[in-house]
Amino acid sequence: xxxxSAHAPKKFRNNIVHDLQVTSNNIVKSxxxxxxxxxxxxxxxxxxxxxxxxxxxxxxxRLERARRMECITPVEELDLGDKLATVEEYFAGWSDSNKKxxxxxxxxxxxxxxx
Numbered sequence: 680x681x682x683x684s685a686h687a688p689k690k691f692r693n694n695i696v697h698d699l700q701v702t703s704n705n706i707v708k709s710x711x712x713x714x715x716x717x718x719x720x721x722x723x724x725x726x727x728x729x730x731x732x733x734x735x736x737x738x739x740x741r742l743e744r745a746r747r748m749e750c751i752t753p754v755e756e757l758d759l760g761d762k763l764a765t766v767e768e769y770f771a772g773w774s775d776s777n778k779k780x781x782x783x784x785x786x787x788x789x790x791x792x793x794x
Contacts, residue, residue, distance in 0.1 A: 695750045698741050706734045710770065713777065721781045728774050735767050 713727035742763070746756040 695741070695745050695748060699738070699745060702734055702738045702741055706731055706738060706766065709734060710773075717777060717780070721777070721784055724777055725781055728777050731770060732774065735763065735770065738763055 709727045709731035713724045713731060716723040716727065739760075742751070742756050742759055745751045746753060751759070
């Protein structure tokens with residue numbers, strides 16, 4: 680993201696480029712914190728997982744907008760889109776495992792209460 684944004688015209692650097700950089704950073708932070716809370720607090724983990732999902736959606740929209748406004752080239756959009764798709768693919772599997780873990784913990788808690 681930093682390499683691409685360095686090539687963006689100066690008129691876009693304070694708005695669109697900044698949004699792309701912040702959203703990219705937010706995706707990484709959300710995934711990091713979700714992973715940190717995965718073993719200790721599954722509800723907090725799911726909160727950060729949802730944040731990451733939202734940021735990935737926002738990033739997709741912002742990439743399209745940046746290309747339409749000619750802030751990034753179609754080649755850069757394709758490259759970043761491919762990388763975002765890879766992150767999204769890995770994230771989807773990891774997110775599903777978090778949800779399954781949450782369901783298993785909930786079932787285990789119900790089972791303990793019924794005993």
